[in-house]
Amino acid sequence: MTATVTRTQCEIKDLALAPKGRQRIEWAGREMPVLRQIQARFAQEKPLAGLRLVACCHVTTKPPI
Numbered sequence: 695m696t697a698t699v700t701r702t703q704c705e706i707k708d709l710a711l712a713p714k715g716r717q718r719i720e721w722a723g724r725e726m727p728v729l730r731q732i733q734a735r736f737a738q739e740k741p742l743a744g745l746r747l748v749a750c751c752h753v754t755t756k757p758p759i
Contacts (some may be wrong), residue, residue, distance in 0.1 A: 728752055736742070 723733075
């Protein structure tokens with residue numbers, strides 16, 4: 695099997711927000727253990743290998759009350 699890389703044209707509204715986004719992703723990884731579990735499982739099992747998939751997941755990074 696050969697992997698190919700396809701470049702697509704994207705519009706990024708404000709690239710300066712990337713570092714803050716990375717911080718939020720890292721926060722979610724620390725504070726939401728289920729995300730780490732899913733990541734570890736999928737890295738090992740590779741259940742989506744060979745599929746082309748588009749998804750959107752909204753995670754709100756608000757501290758508990």
